[in-house]
Amino acid sequence: MFYTFKLLVWSLLLASSIAIGMYLGINGLNNYKEIWLYVFALFIDMGIVAWFVLYWRYISMPYALNLYGKFIHNTFLGLRDKRTVFLDFFVGKQRYSPGSILLSVFYKSIGFRRFDLYYFNPIAITKEPYEKNAEQIIHFLGLHGYSISIKPKLRKIVKLSFYKLPESYYYFDILGFLKRGDSVFLGIGKDGFAWRKLESLDHHLVVGESGAGKSNFMHVLLLSLLHSNNMDKINNIYLVDLKGGIELKHYENIDKMYFVYDIKKLDEFLDFILFEMNKILKELRDKNIRKAKKYTFIFFDEIGAISSYPDKKLRESIFRKLALIAMQGRAAGILLFAFAQKIDTTILPSIIVNNLQTRVLFKTSSDHNINLVDLKENLRKMFTMEVQDFPKGRCIYKDGVTSDKILLQVSYVSDAVLLSLVKYYEKIYPKSARESA
Numbered sequence: 436m437f438y439t440f441k442l443l444v445w446s447l448l449l450a451s452s453i454a455i456g457m458y459l460g461i462n463g464l465n466n467y468k469e470i471w472l473y474v475f476a477l478f479i480d481m482g483i484v485a486w487f488v489l490y491w492r493y494i495s496m497p498y499a500l501n502l503y504g505k506f507i508h509n510t511f512l513g514l515r516d517k518r519t520v521f522l523d524f525f526v527g528k529q530r531y532s533p534g535s536i537l538l539s540v541f542y543k544s545i546g547f548r549r550f551d552l553y554y555f556n557p558i559a560i561t562k563e564p565y566e567k568n569a570e571q572i573i574h575f576l577g578l579h580g581y582s583i584s585i586k587p588k589l590r591k592i593v594k595l596s597f598y599k600l601p602e603s604y605y606y607f608d609i610l611g612f613l614k615r616g617d618s619v620f621l622g623i624g625k626d627g628f629a630w631r632k633l634e635s636l637d638h639h640l641v642v643g644e645s646g647a648g649k650s651n652f653m654h655v656l657l658l659s660l661l662h663s664n665n666m667d668k669i670n671n672i673y674l675v676d677l678k679g680g681i682e683l684k685h686y687e688n689i690d691k692m693y694f695v696y697d698i699k700k701l702d703e704f705l706d707f708i709l710f711e712m713n714k715i716l717k718e719l720r721d722k723n724i725r726k727a728k729k730y731t732f733i734f735f736d737e738i739g740a741i742s743s744y745p746d747k748k749l750r751e752s753i754f755r756k757l758a759l760i761a762m763q764g765r766a767a768g769i770l771l772f773a774f775a776q777k778i779d780t781t782i783l784p785s786i787i788v789n790n791l792q793t794r795v796l797f798k799t800s801s802d803h804n805i806n807l808v809d810l811k812e813n814l815r816k817m818f819t820m821e822v823q824d825f826p827k828g829r830c831i832y833k834d835g836v837t838s839d840k841i842l843l844q845v846s847y848v849s850d851a852v853l854l855s856l857v858k859y860y861e862k863i864y865p866k867s868a869r870e871s872a
């Protein structure tokens with residue numbers, strides 16, 4: 436409080452001196468009695484007071500949380516050691532603008548919020564104290580429910596982005612916003628809608644407790660693969676569900692989509708995939724191409740179910756084949772999307788886990804799951820929210836190629852939306868006469 440006042444007084448003095456100096460510099464020194472000079476200075480001072488009133492919290496934050504001074508030691512005439520503190524200055528607030536009014540209105544309506552603050556230090560700035568104090572910052576500014584993302588800019592500036600992801604459901608495919616060619620839609624993150632390019636995709640491992648939103652996320656991915664012109668680049672999409680659920684059966688009548696529901700069939704199916712994979716890899720080698728241009732997707736709901744089968748030979752055979760696909764599939768354009776409530780070495784061999792590099796973490800209290808993405812402590816600092824408190828559809832998405840971690844809110848696919856979209860795609864991509872897998 437005291438420091439902020441001191442800063443205000445200094446700013447007023449400095450600004451009026453500059454204003455008066457400039458005025459006299461332009462109009463001549465003997466104009467010092469003119470009333471306009473003082474009106475001008477007053478005007479500037481009023482502006483500064485208004486700035487302080489408006490942004491008091493942001494200006495006082497570095498003082499209140501001690502973020503942090505850089506000290507300069509200067510010896511005054513060789514007599515006294517004097518320390519000058521350079522705290523980080525607040526320089527501005529920027530509203531987030533998604534670039535279109537329609538999008539702005541949409542984001543607002545579903546409760547997505549975002550704004551940025553900039554701080555400057557004349558000597559140098561580090562982002563660590565902000566990261567360390569992220570929770571206190573949120574608390575101090577009264578931004579309950581927000582997360583921070585901290586990025587240094589130009590050596591002396593740090594940018595704090597505050598964002599709050601939607602809390603109410605937002606429906607998949609709303610107004611067709613979520614269609615974009617050559618990409619899959621993931622959800623809403625700090626920069627708004629998040630997509631990933633088809634060609635940059637790698638294997639996915641999605642974990643979270645029952646009811647966290649994994650299957651819903653799978654529908655979002657599947658529906659975005661059906662979107663736009665994505666299907667032109669897709670060989671087949673296989674849906675494996677050993678829980679015997681009916682969840683994925685909806686898609687059965689769409690071309691290129693096949694369903695595997697039985698563990699014996701799974702073993703044969705993997706032979707077929709390995710055969711295809713080796714064929715593609717050989718072709719790539721012969722033509723000296725590094726990566727396949729067409730994709731095959733294998734969606735695996737509850738991959739943990741394999742380990743619960745009593746037939747050890749069958750289990751090991753499946754794991755061996757899955758390991759080969761995990762290791763070599765990506766180059767051949769064969770991508771595994773595995774979903775599970777919990778992952779540890781008793782459920783899935785580490786050779787498979789280690790090769791599923793994109794990790795998606797939904798609500799969970801299992802440290803095994805959390806460690807797949809990062810350590811609990813780091814995640815709390817990064818997103819100022821505990822993974823065990825995530826609402827439905829909230830996840831941390833770790834991109835396996837860039838290693839970037841983002842917080843996402845996945846859109847909701849209600850039964851009605853799912854059924855109507857599936858009906859629509861059945862018409863566009865009717866099942867051809869080929870044998871089902």
Ligand SMILES: Nc1ncnc2c1ncn2[C@@H]1O[C@H](COP(=O)(O)OP(=O)(O)OP(=O)(O)O)[C@@H](O)[C@H]1O
Nearest residue numbers: 604644645646647648649650651827828845846847
């Ligand atoms: N993104 C979301 N937004 C809002 N609600 C959601 C979202 N995702 C899921 N839900 C709600 O949570 C319920 C359970 O979600 P889902 O079936 O996806 O969980 P799950 O993680 O697959 O659980 P399980 O491991 O038991 O299969 C859904 O029926 C839906 O009502």
Ligand SMILES: [Mg+2]
Nearest residue numbers: 649650651736
């Ligand atoms: Mg599920």
